[in-house]
Amino acid sequence: MRKKIFGIGLLVLALFGLVIGGAAAYRGMPGPNPEAPQTYAEEYSMPLSDEEASGLIYMVEEEKLARDVYLTLYNETGLSVFEKIAWSEQMHMDAVLSLIEKYNLTAPQTLEQVGVFQNEELQALYDRLVETGSQNTTEALKVGALIEETDIKDLQNWLAKTDNEDIEQVYEHLMAGSENHLRAFVRNLEAYGVAYEPQVLGEEQVQDILSSTGEHGHGMMGGKGKGHGRNGMGRMDGEHRGMHGTGQKTHRGDGMRGEACGMGFED
Numbered sequence: 632m633r634k635k636i637f638g639i640g641l642l643v644l645a646l647f648g649l650v651i652g653g654a655a656a657y658r659g660m661p662g663p664n665p666e667a668p669q670t671y672a673e674e675y676s677m678p679l680s681d682e683e684a685s686g687l688i689y690m691v692e693e694e695k696l697a698r699d700v701y702l703t704l705y706n707e708t709g710l711s712v713f714e715k716i717a718w719s720e721q722m723h724m725d726a727v728l729s730l731i732e733k734y735n736l737t738a739p740q741t742l743e744q745v746g747v748f749q750n751e752e753l754q755a756l757y758d759r760l761v762e763t764g765s766q767n768t769t770e771a772l773k774v775g776a777l778i779e780e781t782d783i784k785d786l787q788n789w790l791a792k793t794d795n796e797d798i799e800q801v802y803e804h805l806m807a808g809s810e811n812h813l814r815a816f817v818r819n820l821e822a823y824g825v826a827y828e829p830q831v832l833g834e835e836q837v838q839d840i841l842s843s844t845g846e847h848g849h850g851m852m853g854g855k856g857k858g859h860g861r862n863g864m865g866r867m868d869g870e871h872r873g874m875h876g877t878g879q880k881t882h883r884g885d886g887m888r889g890e891a892c893g894m895g896f897e898d
Contacts, residue, residue: 679734683798686789691727692739692750693785694720694805696757697778699745704764704771712819713775716812723808726801733797772820773830779813780831782806783840810840817841 698720705713724742731738739749748754764774786806793799817827829837
């Protein structure tokens with residue numbers, strides 16, 4: 632059963648906790664970052680389990696892996712689909728980071744370094760995916776599809792381990808975004824005459840995703856947001872600069888019709 636706060640007594644305790652937390656922050660004691668985006672109402676969450684905390688730390692790096700691979704493969708291939716989806720992955724990172732800050736967890740220190748990971752398994756996976764995707768354009772697109780299938784599977788696993796409604800909401804949005812990204816990569820492969828075969832998920836699930844319209848029409852954080860990423864990649868005002876680590880290019884909303892989760896890519 633989902634964790635929710637019921638009863639006047641618990642409400643009084645929650646308000647008392649907020650007062651104490653504010654006093655702690657004022658004194659410089661450890662507490663939630665007052666500058667962190669408060670996307671979700673406090674009354675919809677309870678303290679995290681160890682699994683929920685581990686899931687947030689893992690997912691922010693997994694979304695970073697997607698972003699970093701796509702930035703690298705965009706430089707290799709010049710395909711705009713990688714640039715656009717990298718932008719979306721930065722917003723996925725920001726959404727998870729808002730929860731990490733809300734729950735006063737310690738985020739990995741390597742988030743702004745493209746290609747560098749705190750998690751050793753993700754570091755090895757990044758290196759392997761970049762090596763494979765750098766072979767040619769179709770292999771690069773298959774790597775993109777592999778990442779999105781893996782994200783969907785991992786998000787399903789973490790969803791089964793959480794009862795917090797705010798975490799569930801973010802994970803569901805991330806999963807919807809990954810489904811859209813998978814469709815975009817498969818469309819690009821088909822444009823090259825390549826019939827896509829599932830790499831992680833079952834055939835039936837992949838076909839269901841590919842046949843869906845993906846018209847979710849949601850934005851996880853709405854309006855403008857502060858980016859945690861390198862060179863301002865987390866901006867959500869239709870403009871992003873320096874996404875390739877060079878700082879030489881500026882793009883204004885070119886094809887970002889789907890808002891926060893990369894909906895409606897037409898590449």
